[in-house]
Amino acid sequence: MLPFPVHPFRPRLVDALRGYTRAQFAADAGAGVTVGIVALPLAMAFAIASGLKPEQGIFTAIIAGFLISALGGSNVQIGGPAGAFIVIVYGIVERYGLANLLISTMLAGVLLFALGFLRLGALVRYIPISIVIGFTNGIAVLIALSQVKDLLGLRIDKLPADFFSQIAVLAMHVHTLNPTALAIGLACLALVVVWPKSYAMPAAPATRLDRLRRHAAQVPGTVIALAGATAVVATFGLDVETIGSRFGGIPQALPSFELPSFSWTSAKQLVIPTVTIALLGAIESLLCARVADNMADIPRHDPNQELMAQGVANIVTPLFGGMPATGTIARTSTNVRSGARTPVAGLVHAATLLAVVLVAAPLAVHVPLAALAGILLFVAWNMGEWHEFARLKRFALTYRTTLVGTFLLTVIFDLTVAVEVGLILSCVFFIWRMSQLFRAEPLDDEALRRAAGEAAPPGVHVMGLYGSLFFGAVGKVEAIVEALPAGTRVLVLECQRLVQLDTTGLDALTQLLHALRKRGVALRLAAVNEQPRSLMHRSGFDALLDEGAVAPTLAEALQRARAPGRSA
Template identity: 60%
Template sequence: MNWMQATHFFRPRLLDSMQGYDRHRWVQDVGAGMTVGVVALPLAMAFAIASGLKPEAGLFTAIIAGFLISALGGSRVQIGGPAGAFIVIVYGIVERYGLANLILATAMSGVLLFFMGLFRLGNLIRFIPVSVVIGFTNGIAVLIMLSQIKDFLGLKIASMPADFFGILHALWHHLHSANLAALLLALASLSLLIGWLRMSRRLADTRLQAIGAVPGSIIALVFATLVTWLLSLPVETIGSKFGGIPSALPAFEWPAFGWDSARFLLMPTLTLTLLGAIESLLCARIADGMTGDRHNPNQELMAQGIANFVTPFFGGMPATGTIARTVTNIKSGGTTPISGMVHALTLLAVVLVAAPLAAHIPLAALAAILMFVAWNMGEWREFLLLRQYRMPYRVTLLAVFFLTVVFDLTVAVEVGLMAACLTFIYRISSLSRCESVGQRDHPILAGHQAHIQAWRVYGALFFGAVKLIEDIEDKISTPVVVVDLKNVIYVDSSGADALMNLIDTCRKKEVRLIVCGLQHQPLDIARRSGLLLHLDGQLEADLPSGLQKAIGLLAPQGQ
C-alpha cells in the first residue's frame, strides 16, 4: 500500500481543515478551546471519581485522549474525553477485576474500535434502533444519579457496591450517617447550576451574554470550594479523599495484570467498544446537524481506538465523544479540530499550574454537578410519548431501560438488539404477501381457471416469509401454476430454497410451474443458487393452444 492509498483509509479531518485556515479562525478556535477546557475541568474529575478512580484519571484522559481524538478524528468539532456513559461500566470493572484489568479492557476496546473503523464498519452503528439508544441512555442517567447519592448526602460508606440492589442496600443502611453540611452544600450547588442555566438563557441575546457564557459548573465549583474553605465545613474534599491531584502528567506504565482475571474481560471490553462507538458517532451526528458538516465515521472510530489504546497506559480511563462539550465548542465558535486540541492543552496548563487548588474541592459539589449532567443526559420526555408508538417500540425501550438499571448494560443492549431484530423480522414478514390472480385481474384467464392457478408475491421473500411459498404448495390443484415475482424486491437463500421446494413439489405432482418477473437482486440470487437451471426445459407443446396463449399473456417475461 503506497502513501496515497494509506491516506485514503486514514485521513484525519485536521488535514482538510487547514485549507484556507487564517488568523480569524485561529482566534475563534483558541477561544472556543479554552472555554471547553474550563467546562471539561470539573466534569473530568467528577466522572473519574464516580467511576471509582482518582480525579486525575479523568483529567489525564481529557488531556491525552481529547488531544488525540481531535487531531486524528473524522469530525471537525467533536470533543473527546471521559463521559458519563462509562461510569457504570468502569466502576463495575474496577470493583470486580481491579485497576490493572481496566487498563487492559480499555486498551483492548481501543484495538477493536480501530479495526471497526479500518474495516469501514462505522455506518453499521447507525442501524442500532432509537429505542435501544434511548433506553440505555436513560438507564445510565438513573444509575449515575443513584451512584452520586452517597456524596450528595455525605454518607460514610467505605466502598460502594457495583450492582443496583447492592447500591440500594448500602445507601439504606448508611442513611443515618448523612452529613447535613454536605447535603446543604450539594443542594446549594445544584440550585446554583439550575439558576445559572436559566439566567444564561435570558442573557443570550443581551449585552451581558458574555457573563451567561461562563459555564455554570465552574460557578458552582468555585462557590462550593470557597464556602468550604472559608467556613471550614466538615465535608469530604478531593484532598481529604485522594490527597489532591499531581501537578504533572504521569509516565508510561505497563500494569501488572493476570490472565486469570483478564480472560473474563471479553464482555466488558465489548461493552466499552459498543458504547464508545455509539456515543462518539451519535455525538458526531448531532454536531453535523448543528454545523451542516458531515463527519467520517470510520476515521472517527480509528481515532477513538488510538486514544483508548494509548490513554490507559498513562493513567487514563475510557474516552469517547462528549455531547455537552462538543455543543459548547460549537456554540463558542470552534470550527476545526484545533479547538479540541486547545481544550486539551488548556486542561494541561491547569494541571501544571493550579493542581494544588483542587484539593479544596468538595465531593458534594461534584456530586451535584453529576446529578445535573445526568438529568440533562436523559431523554425523559420519551417516557411520556410512549403512547404514540407501537407496542414493540415501547417494550424494547422499557426493557432496555429496566435491564440497564437493574442488571447490566451489556445484557440490556443484547436483549434490546434481539427484540428490535425480532420486531423488524415480524414487521417485514407481515408486509410481504401473496395474492391469487383471478379472472377479474386477468380476463385472459376466463375459461382457463380450471387449468391455471396464478399467484402474485409482494415484498421480501426471506426466511421470515417463506410460508407464502409453502401455502402455494398446499393449494396446487391445476396442471399449470404461474408465480409472478415482479413485485418482490429481495430474496434470500431461504426464499430461494423455498422456490426450489416448490419446483420439486410441482414435478412430483406433474404440474407445470412458471416463475416470472425475476429482476435485480431476486434474478441475481436465482442465477447464483441454480434456480434458473431448474426452471429450464419445461415445454408447453403438450398444452392446448388456448392455454399456451393465456400463459404467454399472463407471464410475458417467461422465466
C-alpha cells in the first residue's frame, strides 16, 4: 500500500456505457463522423506547420484520439494534435531532431500520468489566467507567422524557429511570391470565415434559404475549403506547392510500431522540452474539458483521470511516429454541438479518420499547402483572445504586466521562458499585494471603547494587527518599536483580525519582543486566533513571554496591563 493517496484509474467510458441505448449511439456516431471530418485537415495542417509529415498528424489524431476518449475523464473531450503545440514541436525538431521529439513526448506522457495518478490535476488550475491568455495569444501570433510562407507560396527551404529570424527570412524571399497560392489561401480563409457555423433553425417558419443554411452548416467549412481547393488544383493543374510535391503524399496504410532510440545523455537535455509539452498539454486539456462541461448537461470531468489518459496517449503515440497530443477545444466544441454525450463519439471520430486514411489517402497528393495555411490562419485567429488586450486598461498594473510580458516573451523567446517568468511575476505581485493587505495600526480611545468597553490605561499602547503576517510583511512589524509614543510601558497587540502567521512573521514578533525589553516595554497579546496561537506554542514563542501575557480578549489584556507588577 502506497504511503500517499493516489487516484484510481477509472475511465469515464466505463460509466457511460451503463444503460447505453441505440439512440445515444446514433447521436454519438453522427457527432463522431462530423468531428472526424473536421479533424482531418487540422491534423495535417498542424503536423506540416510543426515541421513534420502530414501523416504524423493524422496518425496522432487516430491513436491519441482513440486513447483519450477510451481512457479519459471527460464525456465529450476530443484529443489529438493541437495548434498550441505547433511552435513547441517546431522548435524541438529544429534544435534536437525528430527522434528526441518522440522521446520528449513519451517522457511528457509519463509526467502527465504521474500528475493524474498523484491527484495533482487541480494544480493546473492555479496558473493565473493572465499567463494563460498571454501565452495563448503569443502562440497564435507565432502560428500565423509560420503560415505566411505557404500562404504566399514563397520559395523557402526551411524557416528558422526564432521570431525575428523568421521575419528576416520572409522579407528576403518576398520577391518569390506566388499569386496563385495567395489567391487559394485567401479564398479558403474567406470561405471558412463566412461558412455557416450554426445548426439551429430560426424560431420563425423556415424558408428555403434557412433550410439550405442548416444543411450547409452540417458540413464543416474547413472541409469545404480544403476539398474545393484540392479539386481546383487537380482540375486545372495550378502551379502551387501541394502535399504531393513536398511530402510525396500520405501512405495508405497503418503506421508501423517502432521504438525511438533512447539514451540518458539525450534525455538529460530534454528536461525543459518535456516539462513544456507536459505543462502545455495539461493546461490545454483541462481548460478544454472545463469549457465542454459548461456547453452541455453532462457529468463534470475528472481532471486526474483526464491527465492519466493524456499521459497514456502521449506515451503510445510516439511509438507510431506521432506528435504530442492533448484535448482540443475546436473539435471538442464541434463534438458537443453535434450531439455527442459520451466518449463513444471520440472513438467513432478516430475510426472515421482511420477509414479516410485507408480509403482516400491517394487524394491528398493534390491538397495545396496554401489552403492549409488559410485554414490555420483562421485557427490562429480563433485561438487568441484578442479582446483581452482592449480590456487591459480595466485591470491593475500587475495583471497587465503579467499578461503583456508573457505574450511578448512567448513571441520573442519561447513558451518555457514565458511561463517561467510569468509565474515568477505572478508570485512576486501576489506577495506584494498580500503584504499591502497586512496592517499594524494603533487603536484610538474610541476604537478601544467599542472593542473593549474602556480606554487604554496610562502608559499602555494598543495596536491592531490585520491580515496575514508573513515574510512579505515583516517590515511593518519592525517599524512598530520606533512608532511607540514616549512613556509607553506596555504594548498590547490585538490579534483578532490576524488570520495567518508564518515562521518569518513569528521571527519578526520575536525580534519585536527583544527590542521592547531593551526599552523596558512589556509585550501583551490579545484575542489570538487558532493558527497563530498554534504556531506560537509549537515554536516556544509563548514561553518567551511573561506569565499571563496572552489574553483571550482585548478587555482582559487591558485589565492585566492595569495590574501592578504585571506590566514589565
